[in-house]
Amino acid sequence: MSHLSIIPAQASTIAPQVDQLYWFIIGVTAFFGILTSILVVYFAVKYRTSDPLAVGAPITGSIPLELAWSIIPFLISVVIFVWASQVFFNIYRPPDQTLNIYATGKRWMWKFQHLDGKAEINELHVPVGRPVKVTFTSEDVLHSLYFPAFRTKADAIPGRYSSVWFDATKVGDYHIFCAEYCGTRHSGMIGTVHVMEPVDYQAWLSGGSGGGTLASRGERLFSELACNTCHITDGSGRGPSLHNKFGMQEQLANGSVVNIDETYVRESILTPQRKVVAGYQPVMPTFQGLVNEENVMALIEYVKSLRSSSGGATAAANTAAPAAVAPAQENR
Amino acid sequence: MEMTLAEPRVDYLNVRHTVASWLLTKDHKRIGIMYLVVVSLAFFVGGLFASIIRMELATPAGDLVSSDTYNKLFTMHGVAMVFFVLIPAVPAILGNFVLPLMLGAKDVAFPKINLLSWYVFVIGFLFTLYAMVTGGVDTGWTFYTPYSSRASSSNVMMTGIGVFITGFSSILTGLNFMVTIHRMRAPGLTWFRLPLFVWAIYSTSLVQVLGTPVIAITVLALAVERGLHFGIFDPALGGDPVLFQHLFWFYSHPAVYIMILPPMGAISEVLACFSRKNIFGYSFVAFSSLAIAIFGFLVWAHHLFIAGISVYSALVFSFLTYAVAIPSAVKTFNWTATLYKGAIWLKAPMIWAICFLGLFLVGGLTGLFTAALGVDVHIHDTYFVVAHFHFIMVGGAIMGYFAGLHYWWPKMTGRMYSDAAAKTAAVIVFVGFNLTFGPQFILGYLGMPRRYHMYPEEFQVLNVLSSAGASILAVGYVLVAIYLLVSLFKGEKAGDNPWHATGLEWTTQSPPLPHNFDVQPVVTEGAYEYSKREIKVV
Numbered sequence: 010m011s012h013l014s015i016i017p018a019q020a021s022t023i024a025p026q027v028d029q030l031y032w033f034i035i036g037v038t039a040f041f042g043i044l045t046s047i048l049v050v051y052f053a054v055k056y057r058t059s060d061p062l063a064v065g066a067p068i069t070g071s072i073p074l075e076l077a078w079s080i081i082p083f084l085i086s087v088v089i090f091v092w093a094s095q096v097f098f099n100i101y102r103p104p105d106q107t108l109n110i111y112a113t114g115k116r117w118m119w120k121f122q123h124l125d126g127k128a129e130i131n132e133l134h135v136p137v138g139r140p141v142k143v144t145f146t147s148e149d150v151l152h153s154l155y156f157p158a159f160r161t162k163a164d165a166i167p168g169r170y171s172s173v174w175f176d177a178t179k180v181g182d183y184h185i186f187c188a189e190y191c192g193t194r195h196s197g198m199i200g201t202v203h204v205m206e207p208v209d210y211q212a213w214l215s216g217g218s219g220g221g222t223l224a225s226r227g228e229r230l231f232s233e234l235a236c237n238t239c240h241i242t243d244g245s246g247r248g249p250s251l252h253n254k255f256g257m258q259e260q261l262a263n264g265s266v267v268n269i270d271e272t273y274v275r276e277s278i279l280t281p282q283r284k285v286v287a288g289y290q291p292v293m294p295t296f297q298g299l300v301n302e303e304n305v306m307a308l309i310e311y312v313k314s315l316r317s318s319s320g321g322a323t324a325a326a327n328t329a330a331p332a333a334v335a336p337a338q339e340n341r
Numbered sequence: 342m343e344m345t346l347a348e349p350r351v352d353y354l355n356v357r358h359t360v361a362s363w364l365l366t367k368d369h370k371r372i373g374i375m376y377l378v379v380v381s382l383a384f385f386v387g388g389l390f391a392s393i394i395r396m397e398l399a400t401p402a403g404d405l406v407s408s409d410t411y412n413k414l415f416t417m418h419g420v421a422m423v424f425f426v427l428i429p430a431v432p433a434i435l436g437n438f439v440l441p442l443m444l445g446a447k448d449v450a451f452p453k454i455n456l457l458s459w460y461v462f463v464i465g466f467l468f469t470l471y472a473m474v475t476g477g478v479d480t481g482w483t484f485y486t487p488y489s490s491r492a493s494s495s496n497v498m499m500t501g502i503g504v505f506i507t508g509f510s511s512i513l514t515g516l517n518f519m520v521t522i523h524r525m526r527a528p529g530l531t532w533f534r535l536p537l538f539v540w541a542i543y544s545t546s547l548v549q550v551l552g553t554p555v556i557a558i559t560v561l562a563l564a565v566e567r568g569l570h571f572g573i574f575d576p577a578l579g580g581d582p583v584l585f586q587h588l589f590w591f592y593s594h595p596a597v598y599i600m601i602l603p604p605m606g607a608i609s610e611v612l613a614c615f616s617r618k619n620i621f622g623y624s625f626v627a628f629s630s631l632a633i634a635i636f637g638f639l640v641w642a643h644h645l646f647i648a649g650i651s652v653y654s655a656l657v658f659s660f661l662t663y664a665v666a667i668p669s670a671v672k673t674f675n676w677t678a679t680l681y682k683g684a685i686w687l688k689a690p691m692i693w694a695i696c697f698l699g700l701f702l703v704g705g706l707t708g709l710f711t712a713a714l715g716v717d718v719h720i721h722d723t724y725f726v727v728a729h730f731h732f733i734m735v736g737g738a739i740m741g742y743f744a745g746l747h748y749w750w751p752k753m754t755g756r757m758y759s760d761a762a763a764k765t766a767a768v769i770v771f772v773g774f775n776l777t778f779g780p781q782f783i784l785g786y787l788g789m790p791r792r793y794h795m796y797p798e799e800f801q802v803l804n805v806l807s808s809a810g811a812s813i814l815a816v817g818y819v820l821v822a823i824y825l826l827v828s829l830f831k832g833e834k835a836g837d838n839p840w841h842a843t844g845l846e847w848t849t850q851s852p853p854l855p856h857n858f859d860v861q862p863v864v865t866e867g868a869y870e871y872s873k874r875e876i877k878v879v
Contacts, residue, residue: 164649
C-alpha cells in the first residue's frame with residue numbers, strides 16, 4: 010500500500026461499486042466547482058475597476074437561466090440519488106447464503122464469535138470469495154463496526170441487532186475500526202480482518218476451537234438456565250415449543266404477528282412480557298442481567314438449530330444436536 | 342476630507358462612557374458590540390482547543406495529551422464553536438447592529454428583550470465555561486446517548502444546562518427580529534425592496550423560533566435520564582438511543598441553516614455593493630433562503646443512515662437532502678452571475694466574499710457525497726464528514742461572517758482598517774483553510790474515523806499537511822484580530838459611506854447616531870439600484 014493512495018484497498022464485491030459512484034460524483038462536482046470558480050475569478054478580473062463611482066450593467070436576472078440552473082442540478086441529483094440508492098441496497102441486502110458470524114462491541118473491543126465455537130477479539134478471520142454476514146450488538150454504548158476495505162459499516166446499538174455483510178475478493182489484512190465515538194479508548198477499538206484462502210481458513214477454523222459449537226453452547230445454557238422446563242419440544246409446556254420456529258411467524262396474545270428473528274428471540278429472553286405468544290400466559294421471568302449478549306447469541310443460535318433440516322444457512326446447523334431437549338422437570 | 346470641518350459628533354459610542362451605560366443599554370448597536378466581545382472570546386477558546394487537537398494529530402501516537410483530554414478537547418471545541426460562535430455570530434452581532442439600520446428603524450421591536458437575550462446568552466456561556474474549567478465534557482458536541490446519559494463521568498449536566506439556557510437567547514433574538522422585520526420597516530420599504538440580508542435573517546429567525554425548543558426538550562430529557570434514571574434513551578432502562586439522535590438532529594440539522602443563512606445574506610450585500618449591481622435574480626435568492634429554512638426541517642435523518650433506520654426512510658431522507666441542496670446551488674449561481682458585467686471593486690470585504698464563494702462551493706458540492714446513500718455508508722463518521730462540515734461552517738459561515746464584519750466594520754466603529762492587511766489575511770485564511778481541510782476529504786475516504794486520538798501510521802502524511810494548514814489558518818485569524826484592533830485606535834476615519842453603497846445603513850453617520858436617523862428615511866426603490874443611482878460621495 011502506497012502512502013499516497015487516495016482510495017483504500019478494494020477488497021469486497023461492493024467496494025468497486027462504491028468507488029465507481031464516488032468517481033462519478035467527483036466528476037460531476039469537479040465540473041460544477043471548477044466551472045463556477047473559473048467564472049467567478051474571470052468576472053472578478055475582467056470587470057474589475059478601481060473607480061468607486063463606476064456602476065455595473067443594469068441586469069436584474071433571467072428566468073430561463075434560473076430555471077436552467079435549478080432543473081439541471083436537480084436532474085443530476087436524481088441520477089446520483091437513484092444510483093446511490095441502488096448501491097445502498099446492495100450494501101445492506103445480504104445474499105441468501107452467508108457464512109454467519111456474531112459480534113459484540115463493548116468498550117473498547119470487538120469480540121467475534123464463529124458458529125463453530127471459536128471466538129476472537131479485535132481479529133476476524135474470514136474466507137475469500139464467500140459472503141459473510143456479521144450480526145452484532147453492543148453491550149454498553151453506541152459503537153460502529155466499520156470495514157473500510159469492504160466499504161461497509163453499521164452502528165452497534167445496545168438492545169438491537171445490526172448486521173453488515175461482505176464478500177471479500179482479495180486475500181490480505183484490512184482495518185476494522187469503531188466509527189461511532191464511545192469514550193476514552195474509542196481510537197483503540199480497532200482490529201484486523203484477515204481474508205484467507207478457503208483452505209487456510211479451514212485450517213485456521215480447525216485449529217483448536219474448544220468448547221464446541223455456538224449452538225451447542227446455547228443448548229447447554231438452555232438447560233442450565235432451565236429454559237427447557239417450560240419450552241418443551243411437543244408443546245405441552247408452559248411456554249411454546251421452539252422447534253421449527255425460527256424464521257417463521259407467530260401470532261401474539263395481543264393479536265399482532267411477529268417474525269421470529271434474532272431480534273425477537275433476544276427480546277423474548279430479556280423482556281419476555283412484551284410480546285407473549287397467543288395462548289400462553291405471561292409467566293416467563295426476565296433473564297436481563299443473567300445472560301450477557303454473547304450468551305444471548307448462543308441461545309439464538311441454538312434456537313436456530315432447532316429448525317428441521319431446512320435452510321442449511323448455518324454451518325453449525327448440521328453439527329448441533331437437534332431435538333435433544335431434556336425431559337421436563339417438575340421441580341422448579 | 343470631511344474631517345476638516347468636523348466637530349465632535351454624538352454617536353452611539355461616545356454618547357455615554359460608563360460601564361453601566363453598556364451593561365444596561367437597550368441600543369441594538371451596543372448589544373451587537375457586546376455580542377461581538379463574547380463571541381470573539383468563544384471563538385478564541387474554541388480555536389485554542391482546535392490548535393491542540395491539530396498538534397496532537399501531527400503524530401499517529403497519542404503523545405501530547407491523554408485520550409480523555411483529547412476527547413474533551415474536540416467536544417468543547419464543538420460546543421464552543423457551534424453554540425457560542427456559529428449560531429450567534431452573524432444574527433446576534435451583525436444582525437443586531439445593521440438590521441434596524443437597514444429597515445430605517447430606531448431599534449428592534451423589543452429593545453429590553455434584546456438586552457435580556459444577551460444576558461441569557463452570557464449566563465449560558467458562563468455555565469458552559471464553568472463546565473469546561475471544572476473538568477470538561479467528553480461526549481462529543483452531539484451528546485449521543487447512552488454514552489452521555491450513562492457512561493460519561495464528565496460535566497454533561499452543566500454543559501447541557503449551558504446549552505439549554507443559551508437556546509432561549511436564540512429564540513428571543515429570533516422572535517425579536519421577526520417582529521422587527523414585520524412591523525418596523527421604513528415607509529416604502531416593501532418586502533421586495535428589502536436587502537437580502539434581511540430575508541436571510543428572517544428565514545433564520547423562523548428556524549430559531551421553531552427549532553430551538555426541540556433541542557431544549559432533548560437536553561432536558563437527557564438530564565432527566567441522567568439525573569433521575571428515567572428510561573428515555575437508554576435501552577437498559579427501556580429507552581431508545583436512536584430516538585435521541587432523531588430529536589437531536591431535528592434541531593441540529595436546521596441549526597446548520599441558522600449558521601449558514603445569515604452569512605449567505607451578508608455575502609449578497611457585499612457582492613452587490615462591490616459589483617455595483619443588482620443581485621442577479623433577487624427574488625430567487627430571497628425565496629431560496631425561505632426554501633432552505635423550510636426544507637431544512639425535513640432532512641434530519643440523513644445523519645442516521647447507518648444508525649439502523651429502515652432503508653426506505655433512508656431513501657426518503659436522501660431524496661429530501663438533494664432537494665435542499667438545490668436552493669443553495671441556485672444562490673451560488675446567482676451570486677456568480679451578479680459579477681457578470683459588474684464594476685468589480687476589489688476591496689477587502691469583496692476578497693473575503695470571493696474566498697467564501699470558493700470554500701462554500703466545495704462545502705456544498707461535497708454534500709452530494711454524504712447525501713448519496715451508497716457512498717455515505719463508507720464515509721459516515723469519517724474525516725470526510727469532518728472536512729465537509731468545516732467547509733460549510735468555517736469556509737462558509739465564518740468566511741461569510743468575516744466578509745460582513747469587514748463590510749460593516751467602518752459603520753460599526755467609524756474607522757477603516759488596513760485594506761492591504763485585510764486582503765492578505767483573507768488570502769492566508771483561504772490557503773490555510775484549504776490545506777487544513779482538503780487533505781481530510783482524502784483521509785476520510787481512506788477510512789480514518791473521526792474523533793480518533795490515535796490513528797494508524799499510514800494516515801500521518803495527510804494529517805501533517807492538515808496540521809500545517811491549521812497553523813497557517815491560525816496566523817490568518819490572529820492577523821485579523823490585530824488589524825481590526827489597531828484600526829480602533831489608529832484607523833482612518835471611515836466617513837458615512839466608505840464603500841459608496843446603497844442601503845439605509847449607509848445613509849446615517851459612522852458610527853451611527855444613538856437613535857440611528859435624524860429624520861425617518863423613506864424608501865422609493867429596490868435595495869441595490871446602483872445603476873440608477875447618483876451615489877453621494879462624502
